[in-house]
Amino acid sequence: MRSEAPIHERTRGVLAYCVAGIWFGARVEEVAGLMQAERPAPLPHQRDPLSGVIAFRGTMVPTFEIGSFLGIEPMSTSGQTYALVLARGNDRFGVMVPEIPRLLPARELREAELSEVDPELAEMIQSVFESGDLRIHCLNYWSIIDSIMPRAGARSAAATGR
């Protein structure tokens, strides 16, 4: 899991957040922005972990709850939820997190190996960083999003067998 390149070349920082005592993170290069999203607009025939859509800088962004996806119930203790908007090209996707993430610069991070106690999360975890006592798991969000909402082109290609 450890990459050959130094950490400061692979990321400039990590936005870390805690869900049920487990710290997760997202590299700042993947994050388009943060916003407070208390009541996402629900979608028709919406199923978990989707939570609805939010308006982010004039665009409609679908969101899902990371806690619900990971099977962790309590999302927020303060009643407020925040959306971490990820960007890949023109695609936007929102991850609902229970608290305001912390911005940890690369200088405060050191790369760590995935522990053997997390075998189930191994496929979803892209990298693991440590900052002080914190052990931050950076997830492969786009693979998660693809598993939740497959791309229309990929689904049609699979259906036609081309």
Place this chain on the structure above:
Amino acid sequence: MAATKHDTKPGPIPPASRRVEESSPAWGALTVAVGSALAAGATGHLVGGTPGWVAVGVVAVLGGAVALLFAKGPSVSQKAGLQQGGEAEGGKSRGAALLELESIRRQIDLATTTLRGGRDPLAVVSELGMGPLNGLLQAVRDASTTGPVVSRIAIDEAELVGTDGESLPEPWPADADAPPGFDPRLRAEALRGIDAMITGLEALSRDLGRPGSAVPVTESGRATRTPAQLVDDVVHTAADGIEDLAAGLMRANELAGVAERVTNRATLLALNAALEATRSGSEAFAAIAEETRRLAEFAREATDTISRLANEIEYKVGETITAIHSTSEDVKVAVAALSGATPLSTMASPEHRESVVALLQRAREVRKTLTATMPSRAGRKPRPGSGGPEGGEALPAAAPPRAPAGEDSRTQADLRPAEESAPMREVPPPIQMATDLAPDTADPSSRGETPPEHSLLLERLKPAPGQPG
């Protein structure tokens, strides 16, 4: 005493004597002297011999002196003549007799005045013991010790003496040993006061003997507010004020929540600026992001401080309200105990009962002593409708037997209710007394134990370990 019936004060001058004095005092004296000589002649004729002639002289001199005395003494010219010694030898004798008569008259006045004051003239005025009235006054004293000369009929507080009571002096004091001024009227008042004190002590002993509470009532008949109620009102007022303060603190907490939301927005703004700076690599964006982050941190610290202080104050106010409500009951109990609203049986110790009983017994003894020193009213008919010994209330022929002072049976008897001990001077049987004063097992104070509410107070008053005294 019969002698005192006559008014011995010098009366007004008779008109005849006044005329004699106005016309010529010398002629008046001469007329009396002639009368005296005739009387002396008669005396000498009756007595006979040399003593008879001496008696003639004496009667003559006294007659002249009496004449001058009725004429208010000699005139100024006569006095001057006597002083100058220009008159005859008979004039000197008349002057001496005049002085002697004047002295007798003054002694009579003194004796009369003293007797009207109810005092012994021989004891008060020493001059009377050596004068001519000594024998007469001694005879009056001897007669007074044997009994009243004039029989009296009691009519309420006053007494009718003979047919002319106003002009008669008081009888000779039979109780000469009594202090001056301690007359039967004062003694009756003292007896009434002691009766009232005994009644009050009996009521107090009843309260000590059984549980009960007295609710103070105003003159209009409406119950007043007890100190416990006043304390309760004060406590409730304080609790209401603190609850209002707590409501204000809750509102402040809500405003602190709003400030926290603003701080969160500032933090999001700082994070977004930092993300943009990181993505773009712009130094300017990085500077703006850094300042925004500092602002967000400052706002968060302030918001956290406000929220923490508000929570602490709210917590302490809640504790204070709880403490006030929990302490109010203890305060009410304490105030009630201090003000006497608590039943006496729960707060009076056995020592208090003993003290009250001792006071009651002492009052009864004083009353008995006063009753024994009262003049004998045997034969007097009690007047209907009058209360007390002076009003004719029949005193007990003999006091019922009492236990010696300090004996338990009598002490316990004094704690009986009034309806059981009436009439007041009757002493109940000792067995009943002992039963009434038997320790009440339901009353903690009678068992020498501390009542529960007092135990609570004592626990609060106990010094903490290590705390001085």
